[in-house]
Each structure stands twice: as C-alpha cells, then as structure tokens.
Amino acid sequence: MQSIEEMQQILADVVERLGRVEDEAAIRRLHHAYGYFLDYCWYDEVIDLFAADGEAVFLSGVYRSKESLGRLYKTFLGQTYTGGRRGPVHGFLADHFQCQDVITVAEDRRTAKGRFRALLALGSHESRADKSPLLPDQVYEAGLYENDYVREDGVWKIKRLEYALQWQALYDKGWSHTTTDLPPAVPVFPESPIGPDYLLDATRKVWPERSPVDFHYAHPVTGRPIAAARG
C-alpha cells in the first residue's frame, strides 16, 4: 500500500501533467480562433489574442506592439481586403483552413511554441464592385506558422506569430505557373504607412524559391533537434 507521501508525489505529478495537456488544448484553441477571426476580418479580436508586447512576422517584416499589429492587420490587410470594413463582406473571401498542430510547452509552463499550417482561399466574386487592385481575383495560398506563446495570469496569449508564406497559386494557372508576387514588406514604418518596425535579418524567399521553416521542436522519436541541414 502506498504511503501518504507517495500519494502526494503521484498527485503532484498528475497535476503537472494534466496542466500541460490543458496548455496544449488552450494553444490549439487560440490558434484555431485566430484563423476563424481572419476569415471575417475581425481584426480587433485577432489583436486581442496577442500579449501586450506581442509581435507578428509577415513577409519577413516584424510588427512589434499592439499599435504595429493594428498597422498590419487593420491598415495593411484590412484596407486591402475590405476597405477597412468588418466582415463578412459581400463577395470577399479569405478562408483560412488551419490544421496540423505540433505544440510544445516549456518545462516551466510559462511559454510554449506551436507549429501550424494554413491553406487559404482568397479573393473576390466577379460581382464585387469595390475591390482593391492589390487583391487578386482568386488565389490559393499556403503558409506555415512557427509561433511563440506566453501564459499570463493563467491565460495563454500569442507572444510572437510568424507566418511563413510558402506559395500562392492563381486559381486559373496553379502553382506551376504562378510566381508569388509578395516581396518583403519594405520599406519599414514610417516610410511606409503599412510597413513593419524592422525586417528579419534573413528575408524568406517565396515560391518558386524556397526557404525552410525549421522546427523549433525535437524529433518525436529520436529527440534530436530538427533543422534544414541534417548534421
């Protein structure tokens, strides 16, 4: 029969492990909500998912702080997509199918990392009158996320969201005949009113050029780090 002390130890271990399971579920939920909000251009809700000092990386540009996140989501994307209107908007499509989570919670359960991917169906119906010339009529897009999370007062928030665009494909031509026309987000703010605060040291190449998006996680079986170059 177990002693009280042994039971206490087992119980403490269970509490720790259960907490980690709940952490992973909370982070998956956070990211899935992020995707649903993007569908409808609910950018206030998107920005609310970030920590106070959260940041997002988009087209190799870093948007740091809530103010900069507003510049990215509400000004840059929001104006391009719907002229700043809260969606859903007649004839505008920006579906973000999110899947394939790999989430790793740090030992101290205060931070975590997550990899996800998205397939986007983006564009406008031919009946839409007020579309931006910057928005293609219909395009598929695929991207990877490697995100950082932080737990504050028991609530998981996005600390750093990095969206690594992989490819776009014009609907009529496909990825075989599309060169993704999304250069790094230059110039930086305030030279550009939608620019990032600064650029990543190494800008990511996009289709048909490729840049690997390294795993921040060990190999599930070997436990070895995973990176583009295999040692």
Next chain:
Amino acid sequence: MQSIEEMQQILADVVERLGRVEDEAAIRRLHHAYGYFLDYCWYDEVIDLFAADGEAVFLSGVYRSKESLGRLYKTFLGQTYTGGRRGPVHGFLADHFQCQDVITVAEDRRTAKGRFRALLALGSHESRADKSPLLPDQVYEAGLYENDYVREDGVWKIKRLEYALQWQALYDKGWSHTTTDLPPAVPVFPESPIGPDYLLDATRKVWPERSPVDFHYAHPVTGRPIAAARG
C-alpha cells in the same frame, strides 16, 4: 505536508478537469468520424451519431428527429449522390476534410458546443454513367459547423448539427466566377419529400452573399462574447 482533506480536494479537481479533457477528445472524434462517414455515404452510421432527439440544419432547414435525419441524409443527399447506394461508389467523390476544432464543454459537463470547418471535393468522374443531374461534375465547397452535443450515459452524441455552407466553386471557374446555387431547402416536408420540418427564422445567405456564423464561445483571451457586430 498536505492534509488528507487537501489531497481529496486536489484529487476531485483533477478528476473534474481530466473529464473535461476527455470530453473534448470524444467530441472531436465524433465530428471527425462524421466526416469520414460522409465521404462514403455511410448514412446509417451518420445518423447513429445523433441523440434520439437530435437534429441537423442544412440549407437553413431544420431536420428534427431520426426520421427527418433519414430524409436529409438518406433520401436528399443519398439519392442525389449515389442513387441511394452505400459508397464508395465508382466515380463518385464527396471528400469532407474536417479541421480546426474549437470545443467548449459546459460547466455541468452534460452539454457542449463545437465549431469546425470542412473543405469538400465533390463530384463525379467523367466515366460515371448513372449520375444525378442535380450533382455538379466537380465543385469545391466550404462550410462551417456550429454544433451542440449532449452526453447521455457517458457517451457524447450530436444534439444539433448546424452546417453553414459558405461557398461553392465550380472547379473550372473558381469562387470568383461561381454563384452558389443552393437556395434554402424549401418547401418544407411533406410538401417536398426531401424538405425539412421547418426553416430557420433567418435563412443564411450563401456566396457571393455572406452571413456570419457567430461563435458560441467567448474570446480565448478577453473572455468577451464574440459576434459579428462588435460592441
């Protein structure tokens, strides 16, 4: 050192939290199974996923009771897709890619809500002889689910499945040049042998018109309700 009473409290809390984690897993499994069954037109298995008084909402029509679910799945969809044959059927495709779960279990763990989305690849191969004129040759479809679940005798079942079709895109034209030709399911039964029992008060508009599908969940970070109109 913890007292026995303290340990009992911790243990009771763990049992409760672990149960909720298992609930979420059971509901995700239930919905994923739903999708796999639809792929193959296994409608008896689909209907078995519902509670005895379960209902489904499709094209703004409500099918309430197992008998009505049979009318929706076996008569309406089953006849249109495969002439009532159990699939997979030569040259018929109805893949339902399910993803992006956001599941919320009620405080009492007797009910739950879940949001999911699906991408469908639907149609027939040109070699198929016996296809229905109502079935397009090849079409993409995207939809959102906001479902209710109930736990009966320890088993989670679908209480109410609401499929909110968002858009269809003819393969050859894409969403930019397709007007989704799926009106509300009128007239109701028995005037129509495949009609619903009644219609939703507000029918959902489909592409290129849009109707938001509100979240039944609080914002993951702020805890505030989420709805199309931001207060």
Next chain:
Amino acid sequence: MQSIEEMQQILADVVERLGRVEDEAAIRRLHHAYGYFLDYCWYDEVIDLFAADGEAVFLSGVYRSKESLGRLYKTFLGQTYTGGRRGPVHGFLADHFQCQDVITVAEDRRTAKGRFRALLALGSHESRADKSPLLPDQVYEAGLYENDYVREDGVWKIKRLEYALQWQALYDKGWSHTTTDLPPAVPVFPESPIGPDYLLDATRKVWPERSPVDFHYAHPVTGRPIAAARG
C-alpha cells in the same frame, strides 16, 4: 469522507486515463511531424519515426524494415521528387496537409491505431529545370491513413503506416477528368529496385475506381464495428 484506499483507487484510475490522453497527443504529434517532414523531403527524419521493425504500405506494396523504408522514401519518392536532394528545393512542391485524426489506444497502452487524411499539392514550377518526367507538373492528391503505432520505452513510434491513395486530380482538369495513373507498386524488389517486399493480398483500386478504407474503430456512439458492408 473517502478512505485512503478509495483515494488510491481514484488516483490510479486518473493516472491511467491521463496516460491515455497523453498517448493520443503523442500520436497526433507523430503523424503531424510525419507530414511536415514529407513537405521538405526530410526522409531520414521520416524513417526515424518508425519502429525498428516498422513498415509502410504504399500503392498496395509493403515495405518492411528500415532498409525497405529507405527504398520507398529515399529512392522511390526522393529520386522522383528531387533527384535525391534534401528539400526544400527550388520550384518543387509536395505540401502534405494533415488533418482529421481518430486515434484509439489499446487497453494495455502498448499499441494504438490512428486514422488521418491528407490533401497534397504536388508538382513543380515551370521554372524548374531538373524535374523528373515521372512527376506531374501540378496535381492534387487525397489519401487516407490507417496506421498502427507501438510504444517502446515510453516513446510512440509508427509500427505500420498504410497510405491509401484515394484520388489524384491534374490541376488543369480536376478529378472529373483525371484517371489516377498510379498502379500497384510492381514488380517487387529486387526485380524492381524501388519495389516493395511484397504486395497486399488485395490491391487497392484508385480513382475513378474506389476501395473503401475500413475503420479500425468502433462507432463512437453505438460501439459497433464499422465496415464497408453494413451487417
């Protein structure tokens, strides 16, 4: 008030159930990592996900042992896709969108089964010079997985991966006008240097012909076995 013996029983039950929840999470992570590795042709990492006596089923051929897995992934796929180069490679695309997990851990927690599905976007950009004539320019592919897993020294590994290709669709034509040109992997090794060790007794038909991929799991609500023929 609970007795110590009662608390011990509850605690033992919690430890067991929590372990099963962690098992499912580990297996989902394993499969999602599998998909991410395939995107980039990181085949050493793919093969490391298998148990020492693991096997993979591809085009109805069984590749049994690590050596045979090397023949499948590194020689067959790797040469066709990138001439054996570790990706990502300029102008080559092999995105594997993984979703819709249904995972069942055995009573003894030493083995498990998992169903998943994938949508693939596969091909080459027109600017790519060195592509294999065996690789189509741009094709969608969909497939189901029914996998077996084993837990060794606390680590979940792939025991048997069965990829059941469902359909391919040439981008320009779609699934309505594509006949999937992927016959069973014959002849076997060593007659073919990329052949499997042996063929399944019943080869799977592919699009527009169909073969059901049976569930290895009971119906989530009725608990009855699920199979193509409904008894």
